[in-house]
Amino acid sequence: MAATKPTTVSKKLLIDPKSDRILFAEAGKDFVDFLFYIMSLPVGTVVRLLGKQRTVGCLGNIYESIENLNDYYYMKSAATKVILLKPMSKYTNLYWCKNHQNYNGGTAYVANHPTAACPSCGHYFMKSNDVLFVNPTNNGVPDSGEEAFIKRASTFMILDDLVVRPMYTNSIITLLDKFNIKDVNDLEEKTIGVGVNEAVELLRASMQSKTVLTDVFLGGKKKSSEV
Incomplete structure (x- = not known):
């Protein structure tokens, strides 16, 4: 019998107990994949169209993080970044030239706009059946x-x-300076598991709050309006 895949993702939290705030979480690809998967949903298009500064909650921060990450060192590929920043609609229409279909190994001309004309014969394309776009993951969910x-x-x-x-290390030092943390011994570390329930709460909080980790994992002790 095949082993059952874990239903939770572990990550480490660094907490400032004096201010009841999570400074940051240390996580690997699984948790970051989940955050970035949010942007592969249609909401990614909303963020791009409205602009990062006008987006409610922290979705704009996720979008900007994807923009800033180096393609070569961190992203699976440059194409992956494009998929996340400009996600396609799940269903799309394709238009094809009835005179040039790839039945016998020849060139097939296809477009995604109804006003396109065939570059070979000049005829306007005809609409095909709706096409379902499938992300390169299992049912659209990162494995x-x-x-x-x-x-x-x-x-x-x-x-x-x-x-x-x-x-x-430099990023950690800069963050500690920002929050005026003089002694790291005053901080607490906590390792948690993020399952389905926590994932749903993270998604909800990302649309409403600027202190998402604190709100979800410390019981909302910090108000969303605080930065």
Whole structure:
């Protein structure tokens, strides 16, 4: 019998107990894949059209994090970044030239706009049946056993407002300075598992709050309006 895949993803939280705030989470590809998967939903198009600054909650931060991550070192491919930043609609219409169909190994001309004309014969294209676009993941959901969006060996810091950055020592020092943390011994570490329930709450909070990790994993002790 095949082993059952784990239903939770582990990540480490660094907590400032004095302010009841999560400074950041340390996580690998599985958790970051989940965050980036949110942007492969139609909401990614909304973020792009409205602009990052006008987006409610932290979705704009996830979008900007994807933009800023180096394609070569962190993203599975440059094409992966395009899929996340400009996701296709699940269903799309394709138009084809009735005179040039690929029945016998020849060239087939296809377009995604009804006003397109065949470059060979000049006829306007005819509409085909609706086409279902399938992401390169199982049923559109990242599989923990595969590379979905992020390369396997990468480790990231996820800030309270869902900004995603590569895990560098300098980044940690800068963050501690920002929150005026003088002694790291005053901080607490906590390893948690993120399952389906937590994932749903993260998705909900990402649309409403600027302190997503604190709200979800510390019981909402910090108000969403605080930065």
